[in-house]
Amino acid sequence: MIKEKSNKIKIINIKELVILFILILITATLLIVFPEHKQKVIKSSLDIFYEMITILPGVMILMGLFSVFVSKEMIVKYLGKSAGIKAILLGIFMGALPTGPMYVAFPIASTLRKKGASISSIVSFLSAWACIKIPQEIVELQFLGFKFMIARLSLTIIFVVIIAYLIEHFIEKQ
Amino acid sequence: MSNNALFINLLVVICLIIAFIKDKEKAKKSLIKAGISFVKIFPTIIIIIIFIGLFMGFISQEMISKIIGENSGPFGILIVSVFGSVLHIPSLISFPLSASLLRNGASITSVAVFITTLTMIGIVTLPLEIKELGKKFTILRNLLSFIIAIIIGILMGMIL
Structure with a gap:
């Protein structure tokens, strides 16, 4: 509860608003000095804004749901004592569910290691956390399309399994 | 709204309904969290969108x-x-x-x-x-x- 409160105070980041304000000033100046670029700059920004605003609330809701329903304890419980290819796939699945930047994942991975999870499952967990998280994939679908998303997703999973085995091999050889 | 955006929002609505059926309190908490992160991330998104606009406007396609x-x-x-x-x-x-x-x-x-x-x-x-x-x-x-x-x-x- 206390943590929630301190979060609420920091909800609006003054530094970011200042940067935004300065950026708008710079942009306005640039567009006045170089009016020939005006149309392209405004059109590019507005296009992205429209595409973003139709999915952003949904993405945030999904991230909220995952962060409340998938706890760290759950991840550690399921991944802690797994091994083999099943562990790698479970690692990918568990990494794809939660949300948050990479620096949140490293301490979880460290706990997993201490609880006896295999190196390969930790590698796959971190990789999935980094680049195939579900809310993130939704944004990829919206902006880059179904074909791109599926191709990148399948290739990434294949190669993550390979490096998971490789890293485990290198580390356990010693 | 594009087909992809419709699909995405439909998926979110289905997830929300499931969440509310499973645990009402947790689902409410998720929505509050979502609202907070939306407000938090919004300035960053606008900043990056303006950056991309500037980049695309000033750097020619030939150069890219x-x-x-x-x-x-x-x-x-x-x-x-x-x-x-x-x-x-x-x-x-x-x-x-x-x-x-x-x-x-x-x-x-x-x-x-x-x-x-x-x-x-x-x-x-x-x-x-x-x-x-x-x-x-x-x-x-x-x-x-x-x-x-x-x-x-x-x-x-x-x-x-």
Whole structure:
């Protein structure tokens, strides 16, 4: 509860608003000095804004749901004592569910290691956390399309399994 | 709204309904969290959108396709992979940026390499990763991720 409160105070980041304000000033100046670029700059920004605003609330809701329903304890419980290819796939699945930047994942991975999870499952967990998280994939679908998303997703999973085995091999050889 | 956006929002609504059936309190908490993160991330998104607009408006398509386009070769891939490894921007933003680059002459390969290196490799977070998981693990993971990012990119370029 206390943590929630301190979060609420920091909800609006003054530094970011200042940067935004300065950026708008710079942009306005640039567009006045170089009016020939005006149309392209405004059109590019507005296009992205429209595409973003139709999915952003949904993405945030999904991230909220995952962060409340998938706890760290759950991840550690399921991944802690797994091994083999099943562990790698479970690692990918568990990494794809939660949300948050990479620096949140490293301490979880460290706990997993201490609880006896295999190196390969930790590698796959971190990789999935980094680049195939579900809310993130939704944004990829919206902006880059179904074909791109599926191709990148399948290739990434294949190669993550390979490096998971490789890293485990290198580390356990010693 | 595009078909993809409709599908996405439908998916979210279904997830929300399931969440409310499973646990009403937790579902409410998720919505509050979602609202807070929306307000939090909004200025960042606007900042990046303006940056992308400026970038696209002032840098010509010819220049983009010359540096990271279809015929830019290994040098282009090297440039995006280094940028992707060093930059530290939210992955949510990497997709609109990639889409704009793609529409303005970048190749599928460079965009895929950019996304993969940006998300999987973090020069900024290296010290933390070393502290939590050890030097050997960190170096191996980042190095191999860098290599597979390039392989994934080249394969993507061949498939699509």
